[in-house]
């Protein structure tokens with residue numbers, strides 16, 4: 001392609017709301033045949049809201065929410081923001097937390113000072129609570145499965161050596177996602193859904209946007225998102241990845257073409273070749289059309 005054509009393409013991209021890192025990016029955009037889509041914040045709005053709190057037997061729902069909110073106040077994750085907003089609305093002020101730590105792809109942990117001592121708090125996947133010897137009892141496990149079947153993302157809450165409840169947040173698909181996915185398929189691309197969330201929720205979202213259950217990779221740890229991209233590449237695929245989160249950055253950098261949601265984190269944007277300013281998947285379709293048109297006419 002001539003430099004002039006590529007520059008024109010880049011300028012046209014900006015008008016469409018596509019920020020292109022360098023003119024050469026259009027070359028890889030043109031040849032992509034597989035598109036891996038992160039779920040939360042990419043296919044869905046990522047604006048989760050608090051749906052439900054379930055306390056373990058003998059525990060108080062408001063206390064479960066208050067403590068979960070306190071811990072999540074230090075996290076930027078969409079799940080965390082929903083819990084904090086819901087907790088402030090329902091229980092008011094939240095206690096201080098010390099020693100906050102994010103356990104990537106699993107949840108968060110920290111210490112809540114109480115009297116002279118402090119209590120270890122954990123919020124996240126049941127496996128993270130299990131690591132702290134806080135397994136979920138049958139009642140909480142059932143509540144979790146029920147919430148997931150209803151399309152909610154449920155996280156477990158534990159402190160002081162015991163699982164104390166679950167908090168359920170719910171996220172909705174972006175209105176434009178089903179159309180975008182059908183158009184991507186129309187352009188000959190194979191859409192794949194990739195998420196750290198569980199299989200039940202992932203399949204519910206996939207069904208809503210028109211992705212087959214066989215094209216869903218769920219329960220994928222952040223580091224393993226890269227492995228999914230690499231495996232597709234080793235099968236000879238030219239892979240685009242669309243994501244928004246810190247946990248997508250490595251996969252975005254590994255993909256032949258990384259597309260970041262402009263509404264996402266800076267880390268994801270930096271790791272990507274293209275930024276979709278409005279965070280609308282339909283603009284990914286525009287980007288691929290633009291690249292084909294720009295390069296097609298001058299080959």
Ligand code: ADP
Pocket residue numbers: 038039040072075077079080104105106107108123124125153154155194195196197198221222245247
């Ligand atoms: P996605 O790939 O869909 O963007 P993540 O990899 O960010 O999801 O998170 C995977 C799972 O880890 C979440 O579904 C949740 O169970 C747990 N998790 C991650 N961060 C948090 C947090 N701040 N609070 C509670 N749970 C979390």
Ligand code: MG
Pocket residue numbers: 038039040041042243244245248
């Ligand atoms: Mg995400």
